Amino acid sequence: MRYFETRKARIEIIPMIDIMFFLLVFFIMVTLHMIPDAGIASRLPGSSTAQAMPKPQMTLAVDRAGMIHFQQRELSPAQLTTLLRSKPDASDLQVTLAGDKDVSLQSLMRVMDACRNAGVTHIGLAARAEGADPAQAR
Template sequence: MNRRYFEQKKGRVEIIPMIDIMLFLLVFFIMITLQMIPDKGLNLQLPTSSEAQSLPRPHFTINIQKDGSVNVKDHHYDLDGLEKMLASDGDPGKTQITIAADKGVPFQDFIHVMDRCQKAGVSDIGIAAKSS
């Protein structure tokens, strides 16, 4: 008589799906953490205003330094590069801009930046000021 022996299969922990899920969670938490980091910008001496109001967080903050250099999110742009960057942002009509210019910036430099924003199609432009 033939006897059959039942082989007991040992349980296995499938590690590949667990690695996939862990990598997904890692990417998810990295993306959430990056959105929590505020865009500090530069150390500018903003002009003061008695009527300054807090605005919702803008899509871009354009910093103009005393020497006339323009920075957006730690990238230096000339006026042509700024216009191209804003125009390539998908729908420039919905882009929100806040211009933060140092006290010592000539008004003409401020107007040049504002003009380039308008040429790129941006219509929602705010001006940063420190409340007094």
């Protein structure tokens, strides 16, 4: 007669937890691919002593004409200095300059001076390793 006894209903939460973790991982992966990696196409100069650097907090691109590009905006050196000064701790900010292969040294120095005027001391130059595929450096 146990067949007709009423059973207490149970909600199994283990499968629900598995589904929730799966959805969490799925949305994290989708979100990471939605973040645009935008910039301008440039031909980085080659260097036989190029080294891997930690990921910079800010990457500035300098084109042949000497224009500074940051997050799809063109900046003058004065605007760059103002932007860098508005950052919370400019002295610990890591800036990488990605100058075009044909950019003049004077243009790079102008950008470096604007960074130094804002208090930035960690400035790196982007380069591709000699013999590396130029298409990967874009």
